[in-house]
Amino acid sequence: MAIVWKHPHGSLSVYPNLRCIASFGAGVDFIFENPDRPPDVAITRVVDDALAEDMSEYVFTVIMGYLKNTSQYVMDQFRGMWSPKPYSRISDHTIGIMGIGTLGTHLAKDLRNIGFKVVGWSKNPKKLKDIPVYHGAESRKEFLSKSSVLVCLLPLTPETRGILNQDTLNQLPKGAFLINVARGGHLKEEDLIPLLDSGHLSGACLDVFAEEPLPKEHPFWDHPLIQITPHVASVSDPASVVPQLAENYLRLSRGEELRNRVDLQQGY
Known part of the structure; x- marks a missing residue:
């Protein structure tokens, strides 16, 4: 072994x-x-269970920071800017979870218990109490259209590699927020910044990357709408x-x- x-x-x-x-x-x-x-x-x-709980706490922290603009305020502080911004509430958002395995199921239940509206998507049929779960390629568009925050927790397979691409992310509502805590290979990296710059996505939090550590010359480091953490969501x-x-x-x-x-x- x-x-x-x-x-x-x-x-x-x-x-x-x-x-x-x-x-x-x-x-x-x-x-x-x-x-x-x-x-x-x-x-x-x-x-x-500890890994699942760690992941759930990380994603919840990121979502609440997005709702209340805390990441932006950290940047404003270092610039010496006093710039109040509109915030949103838990009731304003539907969290879409791609990947309803052990981690995704735990997260979905935790977010639902807090009061979020939650929808899930998986390759095969899954059932969760009080949480709609879509499955298969034919229902993915409907799932994405409901997700104001998209969390990727899929396994990385040849089928899911590059699934977070321009076509898929364009099916999210305008102003949606992306969280990738699965694998860097899920995201087609060159597609992300144009979607942020156009305003279709309002931001992204990435914990995983195609190359780790993320190279110092990578454009993600300098983009104001991208939050980066060093693969620490669940260890x-x-x-x-x-x-x-x-x-x-x-x-x-x-x-x-x-x-x-x-x-x-x-x-x-």
Whole structure:
């Protein structure tokens, strides 16, 4: 069993008896992108209540900052500007969550309990109490049209890579706000700034990027409507994660079914 996180390509090929590749986090896209991955070896991922709660708290913080203009006021402070702005309320917004897996479901319920209107979208049918969940490509346009704040929590697969592009984001209401806390590969980066400059999007908060750390020359750093955080929305805590990895190792050694096993065809 190999426990990995963004391991160097080729590092697993020296283990001919490998029976399981265990991600140290919730994501597994980096495992599937490894060209020398043994194709039939089981893959597992971390499913952790602490990770889900961390993600929910991060997204809630960003949304409330957007509603109350706190990020803009931080910038105004350093410029010595006293510039009151109109704010909005929880009741004014519908939060659209792309990806209703473990993290997306937790976030959707938390936001709904706070009082937000919430809609979800996933590849396959999902049911959540009091939260409409759209599914499939044919319903994505309707889902996007209702989302004044869009949160991406999709798994990164060949199907979802680049899904946050000009065509998709143009289907959001004018003035919508984007939050990407999934993977940098979901966003077609060159499409974002024109949508911000045109006013179609009112802002974006990005925690993940195609290249990390984000290169110093990247145009996102200097754009006033883009908030950047360094991939910190939800970070695996060894004290919480190691016990489930150890349990899966024991299950593997006994020939038992593994917990949180990834579908090798779906990629998540």
